[in-house]
Amino acid sequence: MSENPCQLAKHDVKPFCLLVLLYFLQGVPVGLTFGTVPFLLKSMTKNTTFTQLGVFTMATYPYSLKILWSPIVDSIYSRKTGRRRSWIIPVQLLSGTILWILGVAVSKDLIFAGVDESYQSGTVPQNTSPSSLNIPSLTVCFLSLIALCATQDIAVDGWALEILSKESLSYASTAQTVGLNTGYFLSFTIFLTFNSADFMNKYIRTVPLQHGIVSLSGFLKLAGLLYLVVTLYIALFTKEKPTKIPALPTKKSDEKIGDLIDYNYDTNPAHQSLANVYRSFFKVLKLPSVQSLMIIHFFSKFAFQCNEGATNLKLLERGFKREDLAVTVLIDFPFEIIFGYYVAKWSGDSSDQTRPGLSSNPVFSNRIIRFLVGKTGTLTPWLWGFLGRLTAAFLANVLIAKFPVDGEITRGYFCMVVFQHLLGSFMSTVQFVGICSFHTQIADPVIGGTYMTLLNTLSNLGGTWPRLLVLSMIDRFTKYGCVLTKKVENDIVTEASCSAAGGDWVTIRDGYFVTNLFCITVGCWLYFGFIKKKAQQLQKLPPSSWQCH
Template identity: 30%
Template sequence: MDSVETTKFITKKEENFVDEDDCEPNKPNLKGDWSNIFLLILLYTIQFIPHGIVISFPIIIQSKKSVTYNQQALFSMVNWVFITKILWSPIIESLYVRKIGRRKSWIITSQYIMGILFFYMAINIDIWIPESEKPNINALVILLSCLFCWANVQDIALDGWSITMLKKNNVGHSATCNSIGLVLGDTICSIFLIILTSEDFCNKYLRTAHGTGGIVTIKGFLYFWSVTFILITTLLWIFKKEKDIKLNDSAKKINIIQSYKIVWSILKKPSVRILVIILFTVKISFVATDHLTILKLIDLGIPKENLSLIKLLMDFCKVIVPLAGSKYTSGPKPMSAVFKIFPLRLLWSITFLILIYYTPNLIKENGIVNVPQYYYIILGLIMGVNEILRFSMAVFKTGFISRISDPLFGGMYIALLNTASNMGPLLSKTVALKMVKVLTFSKCSNDFRNNNYSTSVLKPSCDTNNGNYLVTVDGYYVEVIISMIIGLIWYLSCKKPIKNLQKLSLSHWSIK
């Protein structure tokens, strides 16, 4: 997910609020913190394995040619679990086993449960995603939603632990650990679930003799991570101690009811409500290009493993973006960078329309798919530029959220704003997938009554009557154009409010 895909720049500590303008931060020095850095990277990596699975599975099931966009819309509801993150945050902040640790209690619990869910999923995955039959979308949605739910718990707890695990002058490096973990988690899933499970790819590049299936199976991948989660969690429980927060935190412990009241106090601030609306709507303009393009390319005949290789190269760009953009994320107005990138990304959507339109002519010879090398270069360039622009916006947006969040209640503050940021694109993604069929119009070459053959009732009759199925209006193009119009309206409407929000002092955002 996009926001799950965003780097978290948590640069404040949980103590009495101090305006950044009033003090000079200590210079970062990783001496004595390297072991904590590597531990955080490891924990963030396994945290994003479920995220990588949810990104990979739609590509896997779409390549089987037996899944409709409506079913993809149903599967996308797995991501809705991110919307519930704000409901978990006050509970995690309030309830814990002090002997184990405030955040460690939840991390250990969530990782053990995820290990068990991976094991159960491995047992049933061949039934849920069979080779020749339609996948069981309902079962996948239910189990992956449970998995994501506990990944959310770990995310909240690990964000909080990273602040106290590192030295005060090194807290900013938690964002880098998160970014690297995100890239590694998604990359591992792309390589092992899509590329190495592909029979064609393995026979072409990795085997000396023709074989059946890939060199890795989905079941084996899930069994491996089941054991790995349980092993890492056990070692973490035994060998890593969490600092006693009472030694460092002068704030009084609050109960669950008080935690939810604090969330409501944050949301009652007029500036926060305006920011929530902006964050909710900012990504809707790109939902078609971000989530429909890959599925459309697979439908046109581009091999899923080749698309994953291109995505793999783009993932490494995500590590560079936070470093290159540190001038903006650490500055007073990171949202200004978002506003500079937004129109560029909006215009870049046109390149996807052109690419999809000409793809059938570029990759087919005499009706047979034969993708030339230059096509992959063009595709990689278009997707690469879009990915850099997309991730840059996410990083700068997250930098602004981290900058304004009250350090005393950072977990809940960030969770609330990230929930708003996630909710818009997640809901619009499901709607976009649902609407592809509604906005697509087709006809049959031997039917002169202009009936819409996109419906499941009439489409088979065209084949029966030896007609040619012709798409007259493709819902993909319609959705991209509508999204661009929405984006233009958003840009003109939100420019002034964003400038005003950035002018507010940090004390304005704190909870009095």
């Protein structure tokens, strides 16, 4: 076997790259739904409320509900095609087709009317309002697309447990991080960058033009075509399971006749039946360890919802330029990819108490470190990531409060924005890779797809259910008032009546600050009152505590 268990084995490089490609495809619709469309909705009309944006976030719900149909994906398949490829191939084919159809519909203004017109002219069409954009219909379209991505995710998660050997299994989370982040980055940051005439004119072109390089409809068609090409490759040039070949010994003492690379797939058809998968699923839910992990997942992301769901949109609302916001994310992306790799190694190292960890660093006091994250273990990176995201959420309040009154973005303020984004995204990556690595280690391969989907769904659900609530709180706690130059007899209660009276409709209290501080306070209370202690207990449990057979 490999001499260093933290290194990706050579025979796993090709399966690893395949996983990165599959997760990359998932990241494209995810980036459109989680990032691009809300950004375009807010930039096309600033009258779009955070509550309306919260309605669109319902399109992300399938990622938090996929556990309902994951046993079906795990147990119904064609033996000839393979347990995982039976779902990956048709789902990707349908996803690519839908992306292409959406591109055609956008180009003809059948959906998201005006977004391509805005791209071509460089200005927002007149009479654009939240109602004219038909947010409910837009939500249904992208909800269907995300439902397919969620189904694909179930199959790919299960496949990751089977095509990587046990010595490289921790790199499944790295493949997911690199692939999803790259797809998300392409469909969110890169798209908005090349869609923006201002960015192109400011940083790329020598002769200014009124439009960017790619429209939303064009990008959707291109993404659909990419899906179809990769699906063709999966269908023609991949196999369901790797061939068990003799392991290459690293030392003479390791040589054994018939020593095979140890893969994690199950070969018993009885274990893969629908009835058995559902039975095993409910057995998993009854495990005390899983129930404790469920509670952690359900509440742990509440603290970050205001920062991660509204800070960028609030910057945009206050006058931060779209092209400058794109630059901050461009700077952030390489760090996420690089750190994603090393966080996976960190997670693997943390499970070995004999290896030097953070507690051996002489710069820090052991007492302070134990107070913050407890004893070193598999979940140590995840705990550090939680604290880092709390810090980023607090800095977001400072960032919005210090936004220049005159709208002139200084170099110092821009650096503050970059730092806050880097901290938040890096710590989010730390948590994501850390918890995915933990999931991979504890998942029972007999129902690998369903088990991984259950754990990942619970993690996704913790970031989904509070989003609409938190965004609605921003609007609820925001208070507006009218500033008049002269006294009027009638009460001014609306923006229209204020304008008619010659006044300015201003924000007296920004609900963003109230909501974000509330989320941070709840997060601190949960972390030091429950999450840290329970995580310490879970990482010490033996593998048998997570198995249902």
